[in-house]
Amino acid sequence: MAADDPAIDGPLTGLVVVDLSTTLPGAQATQFLADCGAEVIMVEPPDGSPLRDLPGWPALLRGKRSVTLDLHLDADLDRLRALLRRADVMVNTLRPASAERLGLSPELLSERYPQLVVANITGWGSTGPWRNYKGWEALVMAKTGVMHEKRGLTLRPGPAYISTPYASWGAAHAAVQGVLAALIERDSSGLGQIVESNLVTGMGSMDPYNWFYELVLERYPGAFEPMDAVYDDQGRPQAYLIYALLVAPTKDGRWLQFAQVSPRLIHAWLEELDLLGELADPKWHGFPMLPTPELRMEWWDMMLERVGARTLAEWEQAMAVNHDLSGELFRTPDEALDHPQIVHDGRAVTVDDPDLGPVRQPTTLIHSDRKPLTTIRPAPRLGEHNTSVNFDESRPEIAPRTDPPVAAPLTGVTVLEFGSMYAGPYGATLLTDLGARVIKVEPLAGDNIRNLVAFPEAGGAKVLQGKESVAIDFTKPEGLELVYELAKRSDLVLLCFRGDAAERAGIDEAKLKAANPDLVVLSMSGYGADGPYAHRSAYAPSVGAASGLSVIDSRGAATRPADLDEAHRRAITLHAGSAVPAVQSDGIAALGVASALLVGLYAKRRGITLPHMTTTMLGTALQSVINHNTGYAGRPSIESTDDQFFGLNALYRMYRAADGWVFLAAPLAREWPALAKAMAPYVDLHADERFAGSASQAEHDQALIDALTPVFATKPASEWERELSSQDVGCVEVTERNSEFVLQTDPFFEAGYAVEAHSPIFAEHRRLAPLCRFSRSQTKADAGCTIGQHTDAVLREVGVDDDRIAALRTAEVIGGGS
Structure with missing residues (x-):
């Protein structure tokens, strides 16, 4: 099908979406809508959307139409308004202040386009004390405590940078769900409305159970012994689950993530390793809850030795014969598209791009009747549809009810x-x-x-x-x-x-x-x-290994270890890559399931x-890292964290403060003047020719780190956050508590990220707020x-x-x- 033809078979055919997204969560939301058949019209500036700089842009923009408008010009703003008159949905990732400057505030949009559903995706939401903070993903991960929870990625003390865009995925699909729910509600009320999602609650939706674990620890101090990390400061096991979720290298240096969580599976696992007989020795009494670090270490080493005695091929044969064994190879994102189950299900496809040639990428998140929901089409060229998109058409009016309901949008479902x-x-x-x-x-x-x-x-x-x-x-x-x-x-x-x-x-x-x-x-x-793989149990760590999530976060730690000590270190890093409950x-x-249910209902x-x-855990995980696994000749290199897991570069990383850590996020060229001005009382960045321009900054990245490091060490982290944020520089204190606890604290509750609920077990308590x-x-x-x-x-x-x-x-x- 031609890229300029908006007609496509799919459950959202006929839905018109105007896409003003410039960041990943908006792009992922509208990619999902386009994959489901919606006509998505990207509005790009004349020099192109920043999304085109992402390695995965050919997949993120696929199936969309591109028009170029300069929203600083009145004539082009009028053309945007004409588009909105024919649209059902607008998706927007502007910060609240920027939206107001362009006349795209929620109040004006509701007044001018009463039947339009507008999805605003922001970093921090439109209310609360952080509404005007920069919306960089890393700032959210730092301030909410997730970088603290991922500290096992690095050997050094302190939080660790997270490479996988979990919060963006959460905010994207929260927006999708809000849009579809609002469209369903519009059928009865005749009115659109504003839908908001944000990265904070999007990230908070990831955790399966730790929220209430933290609640119990806080409510009943001393009743339970908290286990804040799976491994202690010396890298020794503390949690028995590392045996059931063993991360281990094979004889030929390939890393496997096992998933033997149930009693039946752990029995089969120990039998396969010929370790059941060992349990007769009284020293292992209480297994898997072994009392001392020395015993836990000894058992861990026995398991590593038994796994390392076989090659990958031998383990694959063992798992093919014994269905009670389940292990996944740690794959890169590109390798994940070759996973046998992905190949079997047809969840990877190669699309011919007119400029790039073959582009390999995941198919649609939802499959129907054992095939992708729609045919994947290439991404548009910049401005490709300037002449074919109709700016004069208006959508058919829906007669609004005189007394529109104010109930929840899915009432009655x-x-x-x-x-x-x-x-x-x-x-x-x-x-x-x-x-x-x-x-x-x-x-x-x-x-x-x-x-x-x-x-x-x-x-x-x-x-x-x-x-x-x-x-x-x-x-x-x-x-x-x-x-x-x-x-x-x-x-x-x-x-x-x-x-x-x-x-x-x-x-x-x-x-x-x-x-x-x-x-x-x-x-x-x-x-x-x-x-x-249909018969296998799926657990978060095994799917994280199979999909590339763990390799992304662990900076490619799944390489052959030189010795047992290195195997220990790499196992800890890989475990942190995909087995931390927070993300x-x-x-x-789960987010993909909610979106799929609503697509089915809307259709x-x-x-x-x-x-x-159908949806699958593995297939949905591939969607979440589509920016990493979209492959084509000449793909730009994907930025990776430094080997100490501080961040990507001098302007997007952690720094030591006087009493902890701050995360600085000012990577864009237009952010440099504000940063240089804010730091002027401490260091003259303007005067240093090495930092004159983005290219020179990148060339002298270590020198810029060296210039900023002693400055940040002079003040407490909270002071840096207040001082730099007040000057519109992205900087937050890195919180060193678990995110599930942090989101329950008063500041986050008062900001609206948590709400009160009453449980038959926990009585009055705080829970994560609705995502929309x-x-x-x-x-x-x-x-x-x-x-x-x-x-x-x-x-x-x-x-x-x-x-x-x-x-x-x-x-x-x-x-x-x-």
């Missing part, structure tokens, strides 16, 4: 969820904040995530927020019939099962649609419905059915639930009387309730 742990189910959780009713069908013993933390229900408290729990044993015929009754009254179903497990259980798409033909069904799994592939996948309401709609804010619609922020808390009430709704409920409970078909 019911989601039926089958799944465990986090990656899939948290996607449904995000829809509860938008007003959807989510009925979670749990086994009688509850979702395994409830017991992931050594405090009752703390492990599952986040993923269960806003849901109704119905405990049903649907392996029994009576339980299965109850499931079908629930399906009849639902709009969406989320299935989180490996391989053909849903079909064997009788809750596959065909059987559910036999009960309710109007259902939208999304299947989500680690790898896919079939193929070479990892579980959260990435269904327009008479479009998406059969066998709406100018008209409301959001919800409910707490979690106990196992089967809503069983009786929900069954009564479907016509089951109290006598029958009692009989079902006696027969152990249902649980919970009264």
Whole structure:
């Protein structure tokens, strides 16, 4: 299909999106919308969008149309306004002050274009004390504490720079979900509205359980012994999970991430390593909770030795024979596109670009009927559609209601969820904040995530927020019939099962649609419905290894170690690359699930059915790092952190302050004058010819670091943040506490990143705020639930009387309730 033809088959066909994005989260949001069939019109300055400087621009801009406008000229501003008159959606990554200067403030947009849905994606949100801070991802990661949590990446003391854009991905898909929810709401109200997302809450959505772990530690001091790091200061194991999630090199120097988390899998793992017999020795009493660092180190070394006795090919053969073994090769982002499951599912594609030639990249995040949702088209040339885009057309008017509702945008939508742990189910959780009713069908013993933390229900408290729990044993015929009754009254179903497990259980798409033909069904799994890896359990660290996430963050640590000491060091770095709970592939996948569910719902309401709609953890992880894995001849080098994990260069890195660390973010040429002026009382950067211009600064990067290092050491970090931020220089104190704790503290609560909720377990507590804010619609922020808390009430709704409920409970078909 020609690049200038906006027509494309897809569930969002006919949706017109004006894209003013200049940063990664906006580009990823509109890439997703374009992949789903929307007509995305990029508005670029005459010299091109800064996005074209990113290595992955051919994929980030794919399928879009490009028009060039100089928004400093009245005539071009008028052309933009004409575009907005025909648009359904506008996506904008301008800072609030910049938007106001251009006449694109939320108030003016709502007044001029009452049916337009506007998505504003910012670093810090439009309210609160940091609203005018620069929106660089690293500033958010530094101030919220994530760099502290990733400190295992480096051997030196202190926080570590994070290369993977987790916060951008979170903000991007929060915006997508807000846009789709607002469009669904517009069908009833006739009105658009402003949707806001930000990098802070986008990042906060990644963590699966640590929020409540931190809550428990703070609320009950001394009751539990906190384990702040998986390895101690001497690099010795502290957490037993490193045995189940072993990172180890093979005989031929290839690194594997194992994932043997359940009791059955750890038993198979120890048996494969011929270590079961060792446990008969009394010295290993209590395994895997070994009491001393020396014993933990000894066991770790035995496991490393056994893994290192076999080549990669031998381990791959062992895993092919024994399905209870699961290990992933640490791949680069480019290598991830060659993963056997990605090849099997057709989740990588090569697109011919008229200038670049073949461009290899991931296909769409959503697949339908076992193929990509749409055909991937090349990115546009700069200004390619200046003459073909219609600036005079206006969109058809929707008659607004005189009394538009102010409820949550998904009020009246019911989601039926089958799944465990986090990656899939948290996607449904995000829809509860938008007003959807989510009925979670749990086994009688509850979702395994409830017991992931050594405090009752703390492990599952986040993923269960806003849901109704119905405990049903649907392996029994009576339980299965109850499931079908629930399906009849639902709009969406989320299935989180490996391989053909849903079909064997009788809750596959065909059987559910036999009960309710109007259902939208999304299947989500680690790898896919079939193929070479479909039978494998997927955990965040293994998907992080397979997708390239870990290699990106760990600066390519997956190379052959010279000796055992180096193997220890590299294992710690690789573990930090993808197994830190704050930011990892579980959260990435969950955000993709929420977006996919809303695409399915939006399409269904327009008479479009998406059969066998699927997402996978691995496929979604590839989307999140599309800036790294898009391959073509002459691709610019991808910036990498320095070997000490301070940052990318002198103007985007950490510096020691008098009492901690600051992160400086002023990498753009237009930011240099403000930085030089702010630093003038301490060092004359203007006078040094080595720093005159970006090219010279890059050439003398170490000299610039040497000039700034002693200056930052003279003041406390908080003073530097106040002083430089007040002069519009990106600089924050690097917080050295876990982000899940930081976001619950008063400053972040008062800024709106956390909200109050009431839980049957935790009573009044603070939880992460909804990821979107709406100018008209409301959001919800409910707490979690106990196992089967809503069983009786929900069954009564479907016509089951109290006598029958009692009989079902006696027969152990249902649980919970009264």
